[in-house]
Amino acid sequence: MNERVYNFYPGPATLPLPVLEAAREELLAFQSSGMSVMEISHRSKQYEGLQNETADRLKRLLKIGDNYKVLFLQGGASMQFDMVPMNFLTPEKTADYLVTGSFAQKAAAEGKYFGQVHTAVDTKEENFRRIPDPAELKFSPNPVYVHITSNNTIYGTQWQTFPDCGDVPLVADMSSDILSRPFDAKPFGLIYAGAQKNLGPAGVTIVIIREDLLAKANPNLPVMYRYETFAKNNSLYNTPPTFSIYMVSLVLKWLEDQGGVEAIYKHNQEKAALIYDAIDQSSGFYQGHAEKNSRSLMNVTFRLPSTELEEKFVREATDQGLVGLKGHRSVGGLRASIYNAMSYEGCKALADFMKDFLAKNG
Numbered sequence: 001m002n003e004r005v006y007n008f009y010p011g012p013a014t015l016p017l018p019v020l021e022a023a024r025e026e027l028l029a030f031q032s033s034g035m036s037v038m039e040i041s042h043r044s045k046q047y048e049g050l051q052n053e054t055a056d057r058l059k060r061l062l063k064i065g066d067n068y069k070v071l072f073l074q075g076g077a078s079m080q081f082d083m084v085p086m087n088f089l090t091p092e093k094t095a096d097y098l099v100t101g102s103f104a105q106k107a108a109a110e111g112k113y114f115g116q117v118h119t120a121v122d123t124k125e126e127n128f129r130r131i132p133d134p135a136e137l138k139f140s141p142n143p144v145y146v147h148i149t150s151n152n153t154i155y156g157t158q159w160q161t162f163p164d165c166g167d168v169p170l171v172a173d174m175s176s177d178i179l180s181r182p183f184d185a186k187p188f189g190l191i192y193a194g195a196q197k198n199l200g201p202a203g204v205t206i207v208i209i210r211e212d213l214l215a216k217a218n219p220n221l222p223v224m225y226r227y228e229t230f231a232k233n234n235s236l237y238n239t240p241p242t243f244s245i246y247m248v249s250l251v252l253k254w255l256e257d258q259g260g261v262e263a264i265y266k267h268n269q270e271k272a273a274l275i276y277d278a279i280d281q282s283s284g285f286y287q288g289h290a291e292k293n294s295r296s297l298m299n300v301t302f303r304l305p306s307t308e309l310e311e312k313f314v315r316e317a318t319d320q321g322l323v324g325l326k327g328h329r330s331v332g333g334l335r336a337s338i339y340n341a342m343s344y345e346g347c348k349a350l351a352d353f354m355k356d357f358l359a360k361n362g
């Protein structure tokens with residue numbers, strides 16, 4: 001078998017080795033069914049049990065109340081850019097969007113198909129290198145929700161504290177940092193996340209929705225666009241992506257074994273510090289893209305003095321088993337995605353490589 005590398009790809013992203021091993025172990029026969037989890041009916045007791053257990057475990061890990069429902073959808077986070085406004089926005093109503101990166105921008109653009117979009121802040125002019133201060137947020141008088149992207153995957157910025165919007169429900173795209181740190185879920189009416197960064201493989205999107213918001217959703221939508229359809233039918237109205245959900249269940253078990261969200265948060269801080277320290281101690285050779293107080297624990301973005309050096313860095317890192325480090329084209333430079341499943345050793349190997357590369361090329 002090929003040796004595994006340290007995988008810094010932004011998504012799909014590295015998965016915990018014990019999760020892959022567990023999946024391999026029971027690939028041919030899930031529990032005592034004599035069938036692969038890929039082969040059993042989504043209506044079987046075994047599958048439904050697995051899915052319910054996964055939803056419960058997620059609620060437990062996030063410490064969210066029983067007034068939230070966990071839904072398993074498809075179409076990625078991008079589909080939620082449409083479903084959220086489709087369900088809650090009408091032409092007369094306004095939703096506020098905090099535009100702190102390109103996914104936030106895309107979400108806001110989709111909102112316009114269904115109602116009024118008010119941009120409460122937009123940091124594009126600064127190439128999204130920071131999270132705005134609370135005083136910069138200019139909310140509209142009566143929004144139906146405030147949409148926020150908790151972690152800006154491409155730019156490497158992350159909201160450190162969430163804005164106070166009073167009774168207006170926050171709707172959050174947490175695709176790239178869900179379960180990476182503790183937070184108070186109460187102000188959130190809806191949280192969504194594509195699984196392929198911090199939760200498992202591609203193919204399933206998790207939606208966590210508060211019942212009072214669900215009750216306000218537009219009932220006059222085609223069936224597959226209604227959150228109500230998934231809520232009422234326990235996400236089994238049609239065939240869910242069963243294998244992806246199974247993989248999410250393994251990732252959540254692994255996370256519990258790690259000590260849950262508090263423990264992984266501490267771990268994530270230690271991991272990120274290794275790489276940020278390598279940037280900060282490089283006398284300017286490495287330039288972080290994000291402002292210091294906006295730095296993400298999940299995606300570390302930085303540049304080198306020239307694109308030639310950046311290309312060389314990527315090439316030599318790859319040779320040493322550090323892969324997926326090329327930055328997104330809109331930022332350039334490098335990006336190390338260090339989600340929950342990335343090990344401390346992986347981050348240490350990257351930080352050591354950075355120091356070594358600086359010594360030879362600085």
Ligand SMILES: *Cc1c(COP(=O)(O)O)cnc(C)c1O
Nearest residue numbers: 076077078103153173175176194
């Ligand atoms: C990756 C990502 C998306 C896009 O997710 P898809 O599942 O590909 O639609 C949206 N938002 C954020 C914050 C992301 O990191």
